[in-house]
Amino acid sequence: MKPAPFSYHRPRELAEALALLGRLGDTAKPLAGGQSLGPMMNMRITRPEHLVDLNDLIDLDYVRPSADIVEIGAMTRHQRLATSVETRRDLPLLAEAAATIGHYAIRWRGTLGGSLSHADPAAQLPLVAVTLGADIVLQSTIGTRVVAASKFFLSIMTVDLKPGELVTAVRFPRMGARASTAFEMFSLRHGDFAVVSAAVSLTRDASGAIETLRLGMGGVAPVPQRLTAVETAAMGSPSNAEMAKSFAELAANSVSPEDDTRVPAEFRRELVKDVTMRALIRAFERKEVPV
Ligand SMILES: Cc1cc2nc3c(=O)[nH]c(=O)nc-3n(C[C@H](O)[C@H](O)[C@H](O)COP(=O)(O)OP(=O)(O)OC[C@H]3O[C@@H](n4cnc5c(N)ncnc54)[C@H](O)[C@@H]3O)c2cc1C
Known part of the structure; x- marks a missing residue:
């Protein structure tokens, strides 16, 4: 099947994406890896009037360890979670779980922010976020909120995300060497x-x-x-x-x-x-x- 008609937007920067999402409200959906949104649109389970493609927001693709946490950008792909030196050293549980997601091609497209926002009850990354007590960073034109993973997931494919808000990063407590x-x-x-x-x-x-x-x-x-x-x-x-x-x-x-x-x-x-x-x-x- 083909998706219902929609308008396509490709912002170059986070501020532009947030402004678009703020203006378009619940008529828009962000597009990250498209590995869940694509099939859902093709099956017409969801019919957004506007797609806001996040794939030019390369500033949201990072793994940044600091003393107590590892902050990971929302557009970081599953493959990077599975293979980067930083995740394998500081968050081995995340790396191991990410390596089991779907197939190689899917891991190169799917993103951390997309997986958490989609919130499939069987998905690996929401489970790791809840298990490790991660915090999820949400941004909109109104400001920034930080929500504990234990509060973010509300029900099947339902999360504490308001129209106009984007997951921009996830902060995992850094696991000590004894973990x-x-x-x-x-x-x-x-x-x-x-x-x-x-x-x-x-x-x-x-x-x-x-x-x-x-x-x-x-x-x-x-x-x-x-x-x-x-x-x-x-x-x-x-x-x-x-x-x-x-x-x-x-x-x-x-x-x-x-x-x-x-x-x-x-x-x-x-x-x-x-x-x-x-x-x-x-x-x-x-x-x-x-x-
Ligand atoms: C054949 C196949 C097998 C798969 N197997 C697995 C598996 O074993 N385990 C698993 O966990 N997943 C699996 N997936 C799903 C895959 O991990 C997806 O990548 C993931 O669920 C969604 O990430 P995405 O980046 O593709 O998001 P998208 O599909 O682009 O978006 C998903 C949803 O999240 C929203 N969204 C995306 N990014 C953001 C953001 N930053 N802020 C707010 N909302 C956002 C979108 O609007 C949409 O509603 C599979 C997919 C396929 C096609």
């Missing part, structure tokens, strides 16, 4: 969206006991979930396969997935157990942040 992370997912075929995915970031003391655990789960609810019951239970516990199994069972009992046309809830719950165990065991095995 150990892993991302695991189950999909029906290689390159498909995950059915269920788990993101783990943890630190341990010298004896190997867990000091802190962040466990995020995708595909079990309309938005990514932190499994705080497991995070709390894990504190002070040994980091071994037996504990991974026990936390995986607790994880499966902490979620309330629903049946859908493809995947029964009980199977999804089993997958939670599987991906949690695999992610925890890999994080336990990692001695240091890989570079």
Whole structure:
């Protein structure tokens, strides 16, 4: 199918894009990688009257580590998230998760800002943003807002983004050298969206006991979930396969997935157990942040 007719705008600078979006309001949509918006327009699920193409805003394509955070521009492509020295060193969970998105060609087009704004419940990057406690920077002609990822995702493909606002950057807390992370997912075929995915970031003391655990789960609810019951239970516990199994069972009992046309809830719950165990065991095995 072909999209409904629309007017195409290609601003050269962020200020110009914000002015256009401010003027056009909810008749316009920003176009980033087009990997989700394109198909949705072709299927006429969405029919914006105006497209504001962000692809000339090269100033929004960056990975900028500082002392406590790594700020990443909204137009940074998945491929750069997966492969840049900075993300692999300072945000290995993000790099590992980004490398599993779709296929190579999709990763070269899709952007961080597009993935977060689109908010597919199975998507990797919203899950990592929630798991790591990222902040999302939103700009409009009115000003700048910073929203915690845990508050940004409201429901399936629904985010706290007002007409005229753009995601311009995402600030991830920088992971210390002692952090150990892993991302695991189950999909029906290689390159498909995950059915269920788990993101783990943890630190341990010298004896190997867990000091802190962040466990995020995708595909079990309309938005990514932190499994705080497991995070709390894990504190002070040994980091071994037996504990991974026990936390995986607790994880499966902490979620309330629903049946859908493809995947029964009980199977999804089993997958939670599987991906949690695999992610925890890999994080336990990692001695240091890989570079
Ligand atoms: C075959 C295929 C397989 C895929 N597999 C996966 C997968 O396994 N995992 C996964 O996570 N994704 C997958 N995707 C989707 C891909 O990651 C997209 O890149 C992503 O969902 C949207 O990013 P985008 O830059 O392409 O955004 P676009 O498609 O351009 O835009 C998506 C939405 O976000 C809005 N938007 C874009 N940028 C901004 C911004 N800066 N501020 C505000 N709003 C904005 C747009 O208006 C639109 O509503 C797949 C896509 C395809 C075609």
